[in-house]
Amino acid sequence: MSKLLTIPSIRDSIGYLVEEGFIGAGRISEAAEMYRGSQERNHAPWNVGHGIDLPTFQFFETNPKRMARFFGNMENFGSQDAYNIRHLVEGYDWTGLGEATVVDVGGNTGHVSLALSKKAPALNFIVQDLENVIMDVKERAEGQPGYERLRFEAHDFFSPQPVSGAAVYLLRFICHDYSDKYAAKILQGLVPAFRQKSRILLFDGIMPAPGTVNNLAERKARIMDMEMMITYNAVERDLEGWKALFAKSDKRLKLQSITTPRGSAHSLMELVLDEASDT
Structure with missing residues (x-):
């Protein structure tokens, strides 16, 4: 299984989940309290976890490496037959x-x-x-x-x-x-x-x-x-x-x-x- 990490798109997916999504996942309750009922793009648990005020996509535009990893994740996602x-x-x-x-x-x-x-x-x-x-x-x-x-x-x-x-x-x-x-x-x-x-x-x-x-x-x-x-x-x-x-x-x-x-x-x-x- 660890050999899968040599495949760039799979490595990007794991990195994206661990270093982007998981950090926000632990802050769901906190975000719900802070932004009750908000539909704003920068009021996600991801924002709370990372301490970033920009919406996720806007932040990625300022950080080419994290944007590239996101696209790699999407490539892996799209490689599944259902997608x-x-x-x-x-x-x-x-x-x-x-x-x-x-x-x-x-x-x-x-x-x-x-x-x-x-x-x-x-x-x-x-x-x-x-x-x-x-x-x-x-x-x-x-x-x-x-x-x-x-x-x-x-x-x-x-x-x-x-x-x-x-x-x-x-x-x-x-x-x-x-x-x-x-x-x-x-x-x-x-x-x-x-x-x-x-x-x-x-x-x-x-x-x-x-x-x-x-x-x-x-x-x-x-x-x-x-x-x-x-x-x-x-x-x-x-x-x-x-x-x-x-x-x-x-x-x-x-x-x-x-x-x-x-x-x-x-x-x-x-x-x-x-x-x-x-x-």
Whole structure:
């Protein structure tokens, strides 16, 4: 088992859990007393444990080594079959969109858009992330096959969406990192960019009701929920929680479909704008 530590992504995951999450895990009660009912990003047990006032992601931006370890942890996390991007690639009718634009919001390296572009060659992809991330990705992607089909754009997803009329605004593993206050702000920033047939596609977890899945699956789901609370003051949502978030974001947002690809830990939630609803 110790030989696994020679694999960089596994070493990053263990380091991340021990030196980031575990330090916050011992301060849950203290954070609950200090920040009663707060949805602020910097009011997590992680902040109390580390004595840092910045939200976790903002702090990582100031500390490249810890940011790199976080990305290594995510690489290891994504290597598990239940979290493989093939579930997203194969779980939606991407070719049925025809010649259209997909905006990969918070798309980081663009690896998801790259995989989707191979599945649906007629689509155009715009990968958005923070400016420092995009600059780094552009430098590393230059000359790499397939990346010439992607357009990279600096954008803070808490700001209004600058690309109007895209067929799909894709949010993969984004909203579960934020409390309802901030997840709603992300969704609200997308709605003004909608045109006819635009939709939001969320690829995220839907928490099972207690006792409805096997013990291992339930254990993993509850651990993930705790991790979101400890590190980000965020939450894994059950279906009613997602619906409440959509209503809070914009009453016109309609959950049109839910698809859970076989073997996937996450579901595809398709949101459209119902103009007939009250605003």
